[in-house]
């Protein structure tokens with residue numbers, strides 16, 4: 001308790017209690033997760049006990065309490081808690097990562113869909129080529145992302161599609177045209193739309209593309 005005169009929440013756990021839990025439930029080198037880190041006791045004790053650790057915290061006390069605390073653990077100036085009985089003198093290091101923007105956003109119907117950032121020209125082009133279509137960045141129609149002949153087109157939708165998404169696509173086509181619809185998933189029988197060929201975008205395709213232009217990591221490089 002003496003560690004934080006202004007503890008960020010009412011129930012910080014004593015280091016000895018967390019040490020007992022980690023002795024029972026883990027071995028040196030194991031990975032300990034505390035997804036509600038609070039004041040960071042779990043990580044501090046895990047670190048001193050030779051465990052690897054991941055802490056998750058969305059409060060501002062991540063910066064005001066946890067990071068300074070872990071710095072003291074790493075540089076050996078934290079003499080409190082279980083430091084004495086473990087003869088802790090410092091060592092190791094950690095990295096701080098900040099969560100990037102969500103990959104999900106709500107569409108006009110309030111449904112969670114993959115963010116429009118992922119529907120970038122890069123993904124559309126990659127999916128077109130994956131299915132053997134030539135991308136048409138300036139397509140004649142907004143739904144038309146590529147073609148493989150005068151009558152065969154592709155539409156790329158990196159999200160789950162519902163009947164109300166597919167119906168207008170089906171109706172937009174000329175009678176002898178077909179449309180390959182590449183999506184992450186769909187909740188309707190593909191046979192309902194004879195002029196649509198509904199396929200799933202291979203899961204590893206979005207993963208293979210370097211979406212994030214920003215680096216959200218901050219390497220503290222403490223040793």
Ligand SMILES: C[S@@+](CC[C@H](N)C(=O)[O-])C[C@H]1O[C@@H](n2cnc3c(N)ncnc32)[C@H](O)[C@@H]1O
Pocket residue numbers: 008009011012013034035036037038039040041042056057058059
């Ligand atoms: C009771 S404290 C954690 C106590 C700590 N694990 C311990 O054993 O001493 C709960 C913490 O979880 C954090 N928290 C709550 N919801 C969260 C979320 N969705 N993501 C990250 N942190 C969250 C709160 O800000 C608070 O600091």
